[in-house]
Amino acid sequence: MFEAFGFSERVLKEAYWVNETTFWKPNDTSKDKVVRHGRIQDVEDGLSEFPHVILNQARVHDFYLEVMRNSPNRLEPHYCRRLLGLYVDTAACSAAGTPSYPVTVRLERIDPPHQGQIETVKARYVVRFATGREAPRASPSGSHCGGILPVRPGE
Numbered sequence: 439m440f441e442a443f444g445f446s447e448r449v450l451k452e453a454y455w456v457n458e459t460t461f462w463k464p465n466d467t468s469k470d471k472v473v474r475h476g477r478i479q480d481v482e483d484g485l486s487e488f489p490h491v492i493l494n495q496a497r498v499h500d501f502y503l504e505v506m507r508n509s510p511n512r513l514e515p516h517y518c519r520r521l522l523g524l525y526v527d528t529a530a531c532s533a534a535g536t537p538s539y540p541v542t543v544r545l546e547r548i549d550p551p552h553q554g555q556i557e558t559v560k561a562r563y564v565v566r567f568a569t570g571r572e573a574p575r576a577s578p579s580g581s582h583c584g585g586i587l588p589v590r591p592g593e
Contacts (some may be wrong), residue, residue: 442516445501456480518549522556524564538562 440446459480465471506513522544530540539560542550547555 440498440501443505445500445505449493449498450489450491452497453493456490456492462587518547518552519545519557520548522546 440449451522457480460474461477462472462477463475465473503515506515525542525546527540527542539562540565541561543559543561543564545557545559547553547557
């Protein structure tokens with residue numbers, strides 16, 4: 439994904455590279471201290487073309503936001519919305535020459551100035567980011583043109 443959106447090099451430059459794993463144990467002579475017990479290479483050579491790196495999720499989010507803002511459509515995410523309902527018009531998916539927005543989503547605004555307002559959005563696809571406090575919702579079965587990609591950040 440990082441390569442597709444053009445910021446993989448930035449991730450590699452900013453990330454912490456995990457090259458080895460160190461093991462610790464209690465000191466034999468002083469039990470209130472720890473000593474290094476061993477060190478191994480983190481990932482076997484040739485195991486993957488991708489290095490094992492660590493970068494804060496918020497920083498990766500910033501990279502995606504920058505790509506969105508610089509896109510031809512100047513996209514920006516809309517936060518503070520609760521999903522109320524989702525409908526996929528399967529007939530529109532299979533019929534030729536029909537509208538190209540078969541997914542209808544109903545959202546409730548939860549930000550204080552607009553709390554309780556209902557929005558309806560028609561889309562080709564819906565990507566829903568769930569928080570850790572929410573149960574993932576099942577995507578509609580049999581939909582081959584409009585659909586949901588449930589994604590849980592941090593997993």
